[in-house]
Structure formats: structure tokens, C-alpha cells
Amino acid sequence: MLLIKNCKVLVNGEFLERSILVGGNGKITKIGVASELKSAADEVIDATGKHALPGAIDVHVHCREPGMTQKEDFLTASKAAVAGGVTTIFDMPNTKPATTTVALLEEKRKLAAAKCIVNYGFHFGATADNLEEIKKVLNIAAVKVYMGSSTGNLLVTDEKALNDIFGSGKRLMAHAENEAMIKANEEKYRGDSDGAKLHLKIRENSAAAKEVERAIAIGRKHGTRLHICHMSTKEETAIVAAAKKDYKLLSCEVAPHHLFLTADSETATKLGNYVKVNPPLRLKEDVAALWKAINEGVVDMIATDHAPHLREEKEQGYWNAPSGVPGLQTMLPLMLDAVNKGRVSLQQLIRLTSENPAAVFGIKGKGKLAVGMDADITLVDMHKEKTIKNDDMLSKCGWTPFDGWKVKGIVAATIVNGNVICSDGEIAEEKIRGKEVMFNGN
Ligand code: DOR
Numbered sequence: 001m002l003l004i005k006n007c008k009v010l011v012n013g014e015f016l017e018r019s020i021l022v023g024g025n026g027k028i029t030k031i032g033v034a035s036e037l038k039s040a041a042d043e044v045i046d047a048t049g050k051h052a053l054p055g056a057i058d059v060h061v062h063c064r065e066p067g068m069t070q071k072e073d074f075l076t077a078s079k080a081a082v083a084g085g086v087t088t089i090f091d092m093p094n095t096k097p098a099t100t101t102v103a104l105l106e107e108k109r110k111l112a113a114a115k116c117i118v119n120y121g122f123h124f125g126a127t128a129d130n131l132e133e134i135k136k137v138l139n140i141a142a143v144k145v146y147m148g149s150s151t152g153n154l155l156v157t158d159e160k161a162l163n164d165i166f167g168s169g170k171r172l173m174a175h176a177e178n179e180a181m182i183k184a185n186e187e188k189y190r191g192d193s194d195g196a197k198l199h200l201k202i203r204e205n206s207a208a209a210k211e212v213e214r215a216i217a218i219g220r221k222h223g224t225r226l227h228i229c230h231m232s233t234k235e236e237t238a239i240v241a242a243a244k245k246d247y248k249l250l251s252c253e254v255a256p257h258h259l260f261l262t263a264d265s266e267t268a269t270k271l272g273n274y275v276k277v278n279p280p281l282r283l284k285e286d287v288a289a290l291w292k293a294i295n296e297g298v299v300d301m302i303a304t305d306h307a308p309h310l311r312e313e314k315e316q317g318y319w320n321a322p323s324g325v326p327g328l329q330t331m332l333p334l335m336l337d338a339v340n341k342g343r344v345s346l347q348q349l350i351r352l353t354s355e356n357p358a359a360v361f362g363i364k365g366k367g368k369l370a371v372g373m374d375a376d377i378t379l380v381d382m383h384k385e386k387t388i389k390n391d392d393m394l395s396k397c398g399w400t401p402f403d404g405w406k407v408k409g410i411v412a413a414t415i416v417n418g419n420v421i422c423s424d425g426e427i428a429e430e431k432i433r434g435k436e437v438m439f440n441g442n
Pocket residue numbers: 062094150151175276277278279307308322323324325
């Protein structure tokens with residue numbers, strides 16, 4: 001048994017000083033004031049002055065296993081997760097091979113079970129001809145459809161195929177960028193070579209807006225539970241906000257790199273192709289629209305789109321450098337800093353990183369600190385400052401776009417299924433493995 005003493009816990013909308021008792025089964029057995037919790041816990045954490053948040057759930061992670069383990073694997077991705085206060089991750093299907101059959105998902109399940117130190121779930125890849133597999137597959141987070149090419153070769157643009165997939169009864173997760181517009185722009189700018197700004201010209205705002213509109217139109221027709229990945233433009237925030245008024249099964253996420261970086265910033269100019277990412281970094285007015293959409297409740301969750309690539313891959317020049325940035329270890333520190341700066345409240349942050357992901361994807365036993373829930377807990381110190389550094393990154397890629405950024409608000413400890421997996425940045429127990437999450441539906 002584990003006792004976490006005197007932390008601040010959200011109780012009916014207010015942060016109150018409470019202690020949390022965790023049973024041997026990895027679930028929360030009691031939350032109360034310290035004097036009420038006389039227990040024979042064999043492990044006690046004094047969390048005075050710290051906040052206990054329900055562990056962060058990141059619904060968008062590229063763990064790269066199988067096939068691209070030079071970039072990442074389930075162990076290194078999950079180490080980055082715990083160091084960043086993330087206790088559950090959903091893996092993306094654009095691996096090698098891509099996760100597009102039930103048999104391949106079963107293989108991936110074994111890899112994760114052997115290596116992943118946080119809890120995990122899987123997205124399943126859609127192709128133009130795997131509808132039968134989509135209908136058969138069980139206990140997945142969502143079916144991921146790339147309506148616009150990105151890393152890997154998963155891509156579905158055909159209207160009939162999309163209708164079949166959206167009508168499959170599964171939750172859909174859409175990477176929506178218009179492929180024809182991207183291809184036409186690639187031809188137009190073929191001779192250019194300037195990193196984030198060129199990438200923004202090629203994957204222009206209207207390419208995302210157009211395809212998001214298309215996804216929503218098809219989703220509406222079929223009554224699809226539809227989740228829009230990495231919303232990044234002011235145009236999309238308007239489209240999604242309007243659609244949500246009557247399309248109740250629509251949800252969306254925003255990635256930290258789209259909230260904290262712009263294509264024309266000094267950081268992006270310095271980092272060049274390191275910040276080549278799909279969808280691309282945008283401009284100031286887009287970033288402002290995303291924060292506004294967060295504060296208006298249009299954005300359901302923050303998801304990292306953690307997409308590690310090695311330095312040597314990123315240094316190949318614009319046309320050969322792969323797209324994607326890592327983000328698992330830095331999401332919460334950046335967002336805690338944003339809380340300290342008054343951009344979002346801590347209560348909202350809990351909704352964005354725990355409650356809503358659990359509710360939208362129907363995850364059993366997670367998203368809240370309450371009796372009977374899984375003891376996935378992130379202890380944070382809102383007063384401590386830290387500088388994010390490449391050298392501290394546990395992802396195999398070993399770099400972050402936020403190197404050198406000073407943040408106030410840090411992850412002090414991460415508890416997964418009642419086990420203290422990470423404390424003060426030290427990963428305590430690599431032998432303990434996370435569990436596959438269970439979903440209501442799908
Ligand atoms: O930039 C990206 N990288 N966007 C994606 O959609 C895929 C990802 C990756 O897997 O590298």
C-alpha cells in the first residue's frame with residue numbers, strides 16, 4: 001500500500017489538502033484529510049506543497065515499434081512519458097509494418113507488454129482496403145485515417161473508401177490535410193529550401209481547413225465518433241467550434257508545438273528542419289486562436305503527437321528530412337508554466353490532459369482521482385523552476401525543440417498503477433510494466 005500525504009487534490013472544483021491511499025491492487029482506496037487515513041502503508045510520500053493530478057493521458061504518440069526502433073521503442077517512449085508526468089499513451093499505427101491487420105496489432109501488443117512502463121492503448125491504421133480488419137479489431141482507441149500523407153505510407157483520399165471507414169462503427173481519428181493541395185504546392189515550391197517557413201507554404205492553412213471540413217461532412221453523414229488530430233489553424237478552430245454545436249460526437253486535440261512555436265519565430269529559424277512537422281508550425285494569429293479555443297472549451301485535449309526522428313535524419317535538408325517533433329517529456333512542464341503565467345487554469349489543464357481524453361475515448365478507470373479509480377497520479381510542484389535540456393531527454397532522438405526554455409512548474413513524481421515509477425527525474429523501476437487500457441465500445 002502507498003500513502004501520498006498532504007497533496008493538493010481537486011475536490012468538487014477546488015484544490016484541497018488531502019492524502020491519497022492506494023491499495024495493493026493499484027487502485028485508489030481512499031482520499032481524505034491526513035488524520036482520517038491511519039493506515040499501515042508500506043510506502044509513504046510526503047507531498048506537502050505539491051498538487052496531485054490525475055496522470056496525464058496522451059492519446060497521440062508514435063512509439064515507432066516495430067520497424068523504426070532506431071528512433072524510439074516502447075521502453076524509451078514510456079520513459080520519456082513518465083519523466084514528463086504522462087501515465088497512459090496511445091500508440092499510432094504508422095510503424096513498419098503499419099498496424100492495419102488484427103494479426104499485426106497482436107504482434108504489437110506483445111512488444112508493448114514486454115517494454116512499456118506506462119499504461120497504453122493502440123490506434124489501428126486505415127487503408128483503402130482493410131475494412132474487414134477494421135470491423136473485426138477489438139479494444140482499440142480509434143481507427144487512424146491519414147487524409148493527407150505524412151510519415152509512413154498510410155493514406156486514404158478516395159471518397160468511397162473514406163465513407164466505408166467512417167461508417168464502420170469505430171471511433172475515427174483523422175489527420176486532415178488536403179493531399180492534392182500539398183502535392184500541388186510541392187511542385188510549385190520545388191526549388192526552395194527554407195525549413196519551417198517553406199513547410200508552412202506547402203502545407204498551407206487552407207489545406208488543413210479544407211480537409212477538416214471534409215472529414216466533418218463525412219462524419220456527420222455516418223454519425224461517426226470523430227476526433228480531429230492536431231488542430232493547428234485559426235480556420236480549423238472556427239470550423240470545429242461551429243460544427244460542435246450540433247455534432248456532439250466530434251472532438252479535437254491540439255499539440256504543444258502548435259501552442260508554443262511559430263514558423264517565423266527565432267526558435268524555428270534556428271531549428272530549421274528539426275521543426276518540420278505535419279501539420280506545420282503556423283503563425284501568431286493561429287496560436288492565439290488555439291489558446292482562445294482552449295479557453296472557450298472547443299479544444300478537448302492536448303496531445304503531443306510525439307514523433308521522434310534522429311538528428312542525422314533531420315539534418316538531411318528540407319526535402320529529405322522527415323516530419324515530426326518529440327513532445328512527451330515536455331508537454332506537462334510547458335503547460336504547467338502556462339498555468340503559472342495565467343494562460344489556462346490548473347483545473348482546465350486537468351480536463352485537457354486527463355478527464356477529457358478518458359471521457360472522449362471511453363477509457364475505463366482513468367481520468368480522475370477518486371476512490372476505485374486506477375492510481376495513475378502525477379505529483380507536480382508549481383513553484384519549482386527548471387530549464388528544459390536536450391541532454392535530459394529520454395527519447396532515443398535525444399533532442400527537443402524546447403532546449404534551453406526555462407519553465408516554472410515541474411513534474412515531481414509519476415505514479416502508474418500505484419507504483420512510483422519516477423521521482424525527481426529518476427526512473428525507479430524499469431521492471432514494472434504498464435497495462436493495456438480497456439475501452440467502453442470500439
Ligand atoms: O509530423 C508528423 N510526424 N506528422 C505525422 O502525421 C506523423 C508523424 C510521424 O510519424 O513522424
